Amino acid sequence: MSIKEKWNKRYRGVAGEQHASRVLRENLHLLPASGRALDLACGLGGNAILLAQQGLSVSAWDIADVPIAALKDVALKRRLSIQVEVRDVTANPPVPESFDVIVVSHFLDRDIIPALIEAVKPDGLIYYQTFTRQRVSDRGPQRAEFRLAQQELLQLFSGLQVLFYREEGCTGDLKKGLRDEAMFVGMNGVRNHFAVNGS
Helix, strand or coil, X not given: CCHHHHHHHHHHCCCCCCCCCHHHHCCHXXXXXXXXXEEECCCCCHHHHHHHHCCCEEEEEECCHHHHHHHHHHHHHHCCCEEEEECCCCCCCCCXXXXXXXXXXXXXXXXXXXXXXXXXXXXXEEEXXXXXXXXXXXXXXXXHHHCECCCHHHHHCCCCEEEEEECCCCCCCCCCXXXXXXXXXXECCCCCCCCCCCC
């Protein structure tokens, strides 16, 4: 079974709308007022829907056509600016400086991360959330290569300015907080938005 067939089969059994990732929901205030956004490996497009609701022009890409068709229907019904595309993002990642915002959740392909960094425009943002090897439950992929090592997101995106990072591992009360995952928001470049008179 191909990767596309595997994900199509999985999404055929999913009912209802997918929610946006926690890293995006909790950091909406960092988004620009306008611009182009990409929900990469979008699944049912929870991130794409929320980005479009914030006024951004959104592209949503996934290798599986079943969730893409479902997202297209939702976008049309709600009159949201979302351009959907069936696309193998591993073989065909975004081109340099093509987006103001890129959001990735629960998808990990380390090989394309340099392309993602190049794909955000100056002052552009990358939101990333996925599973970690340190975990307290069985959620997410079982194979270690599809999960992050400790603080790996910080290493993978070391060329970006860190705006937000959260990874709690197995410390403290395991029934509370963020477990099994890491969240990151980084910016491409640093612009001085505040200048003191005389400095």
